[in-house]
Amino acid sequence: MAAPSAFPGAPGPPDAPVPTGAPVLPARSPATGSASAPAAPGRPLTATLFRAPVDRRTWSAYLYLAVAAPIGLAAFVTLAVASFFGALLAVTLVGIPLLALVVLGAREYGVLPRALARELLGEHVEAPRRRSARKVGFFPWLQASLGDLDGWRAIAFVVVSFPVTVVGAWVVTVATGMALALLTYPAYWYLFDPTQTDENGVARDSAMQFGEFYIDTWPRALLVSAAGLAAMFVVPWFARGFAMLDGLLVRWLLGPTRISERVEDLEATRAHAVDDSAATLRRIERDLHDGTQARLVALAMQLDMAKERLTAGDATADDPDVARARELLDEAHRNATGAITELRDVTRSIHPPALDRGLDEALATLASRSGVPARVETRLAVRPSPAIETIAYYCVAELLTNVAKHSGASGASVTVADRDGALVLRVHDDGRGGATVVPGGGLAGLQDRVRTVDGRLTRASPPGGPTVATVELPLGA
Amino acid sequence: MRVTIAEDSAVLREGLAGLLAERGFEVVAAVPDAVALRAAVEADVPDVAVVDIRMPPTHTDEGLRAAIELRQRFPTLAVLVFSQYVETRYAAELLAERSDGVGYLLKDRVAHVSEFVAAVERVAAGGTALDPEVVTQLMAASRRTDGLDALTPREREVLALMAEGRSNTAIATELVVTPRAVEKHVGNIFTKLDLPESGTDHRRVLAVLRYLRS
Numbered sequence: 001m002a003a004p005s006a007f008p009g010a011p012g013p014p015d016a017p018v019p020t021g022a023p024v025l026p027a028r029s030p031a032t033g034s035a036s037a038p039a040a041p042g043r044p045l046t047a048t049l050f051r052a053p054v055d056r057r058t059w060s061a062y063l064y065l066a067v068a069a070p071i072g073l074a075a076f077v078t079l080a081v082a083s084f085f086g087a088l089l090a091v092t093l094v095g096i097p098l099l100a101l102v103v104l105g106a107r108e109y110g111v112l113p114r115a116l117a118r119e120l121l122g123e124h125v126e127a128p129r130r131r132s133a134r135k136v137g138f139f140p141w142l143q144a145s146l147g148d149l150d151g152w153r154a155i156a157f158v159v160v161s162f163p164v165t166v167v168g169a170w171v172v173t174v175a176t177g178m179a180l181a182l183l184t185y186p187a188y189w190y191l192f193d194p195t196q197t198d199e200n201g202v203a204r205d206s207a208m209q210f211g212e213f214y215i216d217t218w219p220r221a222l223l224v225s226a227a228g229l230a231a232m233f234v235v236p237w238f239a240r241g242f243a244m245l246d247g248l249l250v251r252w253l254l255g256p257t258r259i260s261e262r263v264e265d266l267e268a269t270r271a272h273a274v275d276d277s278a279a280t281l282r283r284i285e286r287d288l289h290d291g292t293q294a295r296l297v298a299l300a301m302q303l304d305m306a307k308e309r310l311t312a313g314d315a316t317a318d319d320p321d322v323a324r325a326r327e328l329l330d331e332a333h334r335n336a337t338g339a340i341t342e343l344r345d346v347t348r349s350i351h352p353p354a355l356d357r358g359l360d361e362a363l364a365t366l367a368s369r370s371g372v373p374a375r376v377e378t379r380l381a382v383r384p385s386p387a388i389e390t391i392a393y394y395c396v397a398e399l400l401t402n403v404a405k406h407s408g409a410s411g412a413s414v415t416v417a418d419r420d421g422a423l424v425l426r427v428h429d430d431g432r433g434g435a436t437v438v439p440g441g442g443l444a445g446l447q448d449r450v451r452t453v454d455g456r457l458t459r460a461s462p463p464g465g466p467t468v469a470t471v472e473l474p475l476g477a
Numbered sequence: 478m479r480v481t482i483a484e485d486s487a488v489l490r491e492g493l494a495g496l497l498a499e500r501g502f503e504v505v506a507a508v509p510d511a512v513a514l515r516a517a518v519e520a521d522v523p524d525v526a527v528v529d530i531r532m533p534p535t536h537t538d539e540g541l542r543a544a545i546e547l548r549q550r551f552p553t554l555a556v557l558v559f560s561q562y563v564e565t566r567y568a569a570e571l572l573a574e575r576s577d578g579v580g581y582l583l584k585d586r587v588a589h590v591s592e593f594v595a596a597v598e599r600v601a602a603g604g605t606a607l608d609p610e611v612v613t614q615l616m617a618a619s620r621r622t623d624g625l626d627a628l629t630p631r632e633r634e635v636l637a638l639m640a641e642g643r644s645n646t647a648i649a650t651e652l653v654v655t656p657r658a659v660e661k662h663v664g665n666i667f668t669k670l671d672l673p674e675s676g677t678d679h680r681r682v683l684a685v686l687r688y689l690r691s
């Protein structure tokens with residue numbers, strides 16, 4: 001597959017593997033309202049050309065260059081100075097954080113060019129998404145900041161955009177000046193009556209020359225003026241061109257990368273899928289409980305009633321048919337009650353009904369049914385989402401089962417608390433330790449489940465014990 | 478005995494009505510949810526209400542709420558609630574104030590009709606009926622292991638049956654011993670666990686439960 005196209009406006013191949021940091025290229029550029037669009041659809045070309053000098057988009061482009069150039073200059077200078085000092089001081093401990101601040105600052109600076117592009121060029125570029133900090137602490141921050149791809153892209157923007165805007169502003173100014181000069185030449189020539197000396201020493205009645213061609217007569221002056229007038233219709237396109245180029249830079253370097261947009265999309269859809277599946281399971285459990293379970297109970301009840309009626313009559317006690325019927329009913333009744341128990345176990349594994357009343361209640365029930373005496377302590381300020389609660393519940397269930405089966409512990413304790421926006425669950429047992437994660441086992445399954453919500457499951461189990469399993473689940477996803 | 482039934486599954490509701498009618502109860506009303514239950518009891522107070530804990534609209538514990546509320550409003554009303562799963566908290570909430578005329582059974586118990594009907598009769602008569610499964614869980618979860626360990630196996634059996642709300646006679650029948658033997662065991666239990674003296678059967682249920690949950 002070819003690499004994504006680098007030309008503006010051309011769509012990249014949709015399924016090509018995109019290297020990290022590849023710019024987002026819109027398949028359809030936002031045409032309406034953008035200063036880069038040459039013509040509104042349907043408008044004849046001549047009308048566009050004639051409207052150019054007074055078109056709103058032209059003046060937006062002028063204004064854009066007028067504002068962006070000095071800002072870009074200031075940003076460039078700041079970047080250069082800060083980087084210089086950062087690099088200089090890198091040998092000491094102060095330099096590295098300074099460089100990290102430069103990267104971060106560049107990312108934040110991006111707000112300004114994006115706003116300019118939005119207001120004046122009609123380019124709507126979203127800010128690149130922030131990566132949420134996984135760990136707190138100085139060195140993680142340092143690492144994250146120095147490695148912040150969006151920050152480096154913003155730095156690239158400052159470096160590249162600066163010449164574009166400055167050169168653009170300069171070119172437009174000079175070109176406009178020249179066009180104006182040409183346009184007003186006849187008036188100047190008439191009013192001020194300038195003279196020039198040509199190489200033969202002859203005085204000429206002109207202020208402008210093109211080689212041997214002196215502009216010293218009315219027709220020639222008017223010709224020059226006409227040229228200036230024509231130029232006035234061309235200069236706007238320089239402005240719009242440079243503005244468009246800078247707008248593209250903003251989109252390339254200050255917007256979210258295609259990868260990050262895809263990640264954002266995937267995270268949203270995954271969260272939806274997780275919540276959806278939790279809701280579905282709840283519904284299934286409810287249907288089974290209310291419908292099927294109740295019906296089985298009614299069945300068993302009626303079988304029991306039949307059994308009793310058959311046992312009641314003494315007159316029929318010797319009838320072999322009756323005896324056989326009683327046996328069958330007995331068995332049927334046992335099957336029915338067995339089915340009730342099995343169904344209950346299945347539904348309990350789908351969705352524990354105790355969860356409806358909260359995690360602390362459900363965990364208390366788990367602890368009371370655990371093979372090992374377990375103490376539960378829950379300290380949650382806010383009730384987590386049902387999906388998170390369910391995962392937490394099954395983590396505790398599986399972990400306690402493991403404790404009961406393998407650890408030989410005399411007691412376990414379960415603590416649940418929220419800390420820094422995450423639910424932290426800890427199961428501690430005083431057993432013999434030395435636990436490992438068996439691939440395909442229950443704990444591996446738990447890890448998979450925990451990872452679907454970007455959680456983590458770790459276990460510290462030195463031989464000889466004690467064992468502590470920790471589960472972290474993000475809240476408010 | 479007059480009974481009102483609240484159960485959202487139509488099949489089970491009709492089955493219960495049929496069963497209780499067959500066993501000599503007068504079924505005053507059979508309703509599908511907590512709102513209808515309140516209305517039915519207000520209209521015509523029965524001797525006992527048999528209520529499913531989990532009913533529409535939220536399918537959490539409407540039945541329990543309604544049962545507790547109705548008991549407060551109509552002190553003569555006995556209530557037997559049942560649920561699919563054991564929730565020791567439900568038992569605690571039900572028995573919080575009074576333990577007379579209260580029962581909590583697992584739905585499975587309905588499948589053993591004689592036991593179920595006996596429990597309804599016991600509750601309607603002012604006694605207590607706790608599902609054996611509930612008692613088992615309470616005893617297993619109890620932190621009073623030292624006290625419970627001091628009991629002999631037979632005494633533990635008697636304790637469990639006491640917690641279910643059975644009378645001494647009933648316990649004697651169940652364990653196939655004489656009532657005198659049962660009385661002796663009960664006396665020993667009260668001494669070993671240092672339980673307060675309680676006159677009636679349902680009061681001692683409270684005493685035992687308080688002990689187990691402490």
